[in-house]
Amino acid sequence: MSEYREPAAETPEAGTHGGGSEGQARGASVTPGDAADAARLVGYGLQPKLLPARDAEYAELIRRHREDPAFARLADAVAAGLGLIVLEVSPRAGMALAAGEDSVFAVRMGDYARRAASDAGDRFLHGLAHLAAAALAFPRPEDLADDGYIGRITVNGIDAFVRQACRRLEEKADETGENTDPASDAPGLEAAWRVYTRRSATGATKDARRLASSTTGIIGKAVAFLVDSGFLQRTGDESGGTYRTTARYQLQVRDMAGSAAMAELLDLGIVPVADGTASLVPAAEDGGQDLAVDAGLPFHAHA
């Protein structure tokens, strides 16, 4: 949680030219040097893999941001001016920034994966990979809320888990005798799980790399991208690559992505009911057969 946060729109007086002194009720005029420091802090924040613990100057600027409200407002204003949202400023996460929707820093799906721009199925799978990675990184609501929580995920684990969830839906559809084959003239009406089920989990390639269009390939791309965003740290190669979450990822999912996706879902008229308890529960002692194979997580969904 940020110690100090202010909506970007409310900081007109914190200009970058040091001319805001007359507008500041709390005295302490802003010098160009302060503005430079504030901008430098934002610059540090734009290097998502850099942590204050690794850089003395960064740590000092973080400390100043937390202790000097005027400086904090200045830095936040610089960020807002660049189209960035400050999620938190703390020694553990550094200056955690998120890109506003129209910011130059924002990543667009079409730039992220070329095929996603033209193929609706690919577009969905790439998005789902990011969502599923977050869901397995923070399996319980309290994991997302607990600042000290570190999630661990694996590429194969995410795939196995989503695949199992899809298979359940398939079984359910079979039980009710429902025909899930989409009408050929309306591919957009195909159930989402079918798109995932249809896509192969992996595939052989000439150079022994992961098949980019397979689901593990898509998930692998997502986690690699998240590593570059400073959201995950790679810890090993087992199960297609193992990763652990960073404080920034938790902030990003909690404060930005989760609520945005929820809003979109509500907009579709789907109101998921939750009582605050986790829908992913630890497996029973003997419930091994119900777990997704090599999901790498001791969790399974309620039937």
Next chain:
Amino acid sequence: MSVAPPNVWGVTTTIPYSLPGAARPAPGPAADEGLARRLKALACTAPLHDLDARKANLAGEYSVYAMAEIALASIDLVTLNMDFDTGADHDQIVARLLPRVAAQAPARAHAEHERVARWVLENLINVGSADRGFRAVYGTFGADGGYVRRDYDFKLIEEVPGPGGGVYLRTTDEAVNVLVGALDTDVTSAQIAAEVKLEVLISRGRLADAQLAAEQARYRTVQYAETLRRTLEATRRNVRAVDWLRTVPDMIAEALDHVADRYRHENAILTNIRKARDEAEEPEHKRRAAELVDIVKDCIRRHTQLQSRLLEAGPLFRAEQDRQAFAAPPARAGLDLYGQLVAPLLPIPVEQASRVTDAFFARGAGFRTPSAVRVTDLVDLLLTPPLEREHLGAEMPEPDLVATPDDSRFSEEQLESALDLLDLPHDAPRRLSGLLADARRRDPELPYLLALLAIHAASPPVGTAYRQGEQRLLFAVDDGTPLDDPEFGGADLILGTARLDAVAMSAARAEPA
């Protein structure tokens, strides 16, 4: 009721005593006493089994009734209904027994139910016999080694006079001890069985088996420790995930009982084995006893460890409860990513689902700093000559290499020679025997290498050769001819070269790509 039940029945009639003393299962008077005690306990159950065996003799079809069940139920009823100075009323017991009897055969008449209930009760009293009791015969070895048969008389339900001159029923001590108390054990309990076994074995000097039993007991302790560890770990994560109201206190109490019990047992055992170790004459026995001492010591160490953990469990729970209960509640309601996003998303049409995943991606993937290029930088960059390699860094220190001795069995020349021999024309395969003979002429070591290569060729890596675009491939086929060779045995393989169609292959490869 018309048939008088037998009041004497044999448990042991003959015991073959031709075996040498050492092989006797239970040597010594102490062990015999245990056997006798168990025989007596077993005898107490016999009248119950007898009821089921004799129900066929009753006039009428009574096989539908489970007599032993009714008998145990009536013993329970009598035990529960007798008060201190009088006993239970005969008719009352029959009346209370009737629902169970009726449940066993609902279609039968009430009169028959009552008849069965009375029959069971009277047989438990053993009305037909003179002393209204039972007798079992068992045998023991006397101090002089002679075999003595003994009678054991007992009662299950006895009739006692009441204050008003009436007759009341009471269950005897035997019935209470065996049929109410002793039978009421968890016969499948691995822990109890292991304990009993250990004690018995130790007391009989069966050290090898005792060792096994001690190890089993230790295993149980480890299981307790493991359960406790898991519970505490879960508590540290979330106090509410663990039932600290009942389950865990029960488990801790059980484990503490276990530790107390084991500690007492094992110290006793330890004393016994130490004695056995010190008194043992045979080196093998001495060694075994010494091993067992170590195992039991380890058991005791583990019990102590478990106990200290158990004692820490309560404080840990309270500390965690304080920490978790008074921790600031999360500022935001936790979002259940799977339950509220992934799960509702999967069943809906992909078109709609994409809107949600797009929203998540747009705000959840992080940002990228766009790389901006200035034209002046670009010109500089393009005109800068590539850096010379030596400017890259400090000079590498000369590595201190130690030459590893060449321990390969065959030299490069030998390999070349063998490959040369195997370079067969594709239309003229050869037998392994001939190739071996050729090889032997060149070099006495060469046949081994050649044989190895031939065996490899028996399962040629076709797929690899195919992918790497090889032109030809050595293969070996076994046509059943045995190999006649002074050094090697097996099949006289036919070795040949197959030509691979590299062009067609690469065309086939290109297709799926």
